[in-house]
Amino acid sequence: MKVYVIDNGGQWTHREWRVLRYIGADAEIVANTTPIEELSDADALVLSGGAPRVGLQDKLGKCDEYLKYMDVPILGICAGHQFMARFFGGEAAPAKVPEYGKVEIEVVEEDVLFRGLPRKMIVWESHNDEVTRLPSNFILLASSPNCKVQAMRHESRPLFGLQFHPEVEHTQYGKEIFQNFLEEAKK
Numbered sequence: 001m002k003v004y005v006i007d008n009g010g011q012w013t014h015r016e017w018r019v020l021r022y023i024g025a026d027a028e029i030v031a032n033t034t035p036i037e038e039l040s041d042a043d044a045l046v047l048s049g050g051a052p053r054v055g056l057q058d059k060l061g062k063c064d065e066y067l068k069y070m071d072v073p074i075l076g077i078c079a080g081h082q083f084m085a086r087f088f089g090g091e092a093a094p095a096k097v098p099e100y101g102k103v104e105i106e107v108v109e110e111d112v113l114f115r116g117l118p119r120k121m122i123v124w125e126s127h128n129d130e131v132t133r134l135p136s137n138f139i140l141l142a143s144s145p146n147c148k149v150q151a152m153r154h155e156s157r158p159l160f161g162l163q164f165h166p167e168v169e170h171t172q173y174g175k176e177i178f179q180n181f182l183e184e185a186k187k
Helices: 013-022 063-069 079-087 174-186
Strands: 002-008 026-031 044-050 074-077 091-107 120-133 138-144 147-154 159-162
Touching: 002 013, 002 063, 002 079, 013 026, 013 044, 013 174, 044 063, 044 079, 044 174, 063 079, 074 079, 079 091, 079 120, 079 147, 079 159, 091 147, 120 147
Parallel strands: 002 026, 002 044, 044 074, 074 159
Antiparallel strands: 091 120, 091 138, 138 147, 147 159
């Protein structure tokens, strides 16, 4: 299974790549300016986190093209999640309470990403900004006390967003979340 990790300048992009490789995906990190034609063999994409405020930008490399034209499962993490929400008509803005380190989230809709996992888990955060309004065609999957949209999913397409970082070892069940995402790519 070929998974491209789209590098949006995140501090943990290499960890996303490493976890995907560890669970058996043929993962490769590519720049977010990579032409869509060069990703034609993709079974899935991961839109990485990014440098501060990158999710609030109108443009994030070619991520808008990937979201619009690619017919593969896409997982946005942190800034990738924020950009995805904005691209589909939601909003992202500075968080009232920026989160760094350990946070407990609650799964409100099990769906694909959280299949077989506990309703509450500890995840690792590193964000100043967050999704403040869910796009109208997305479903809320998980929340925390200070961040309502910790996870989301498109109603009909295999598009997912996570505010937290499943790729770091401090996130409980991060590997399982990636495995559940890859299961969607096998369909």
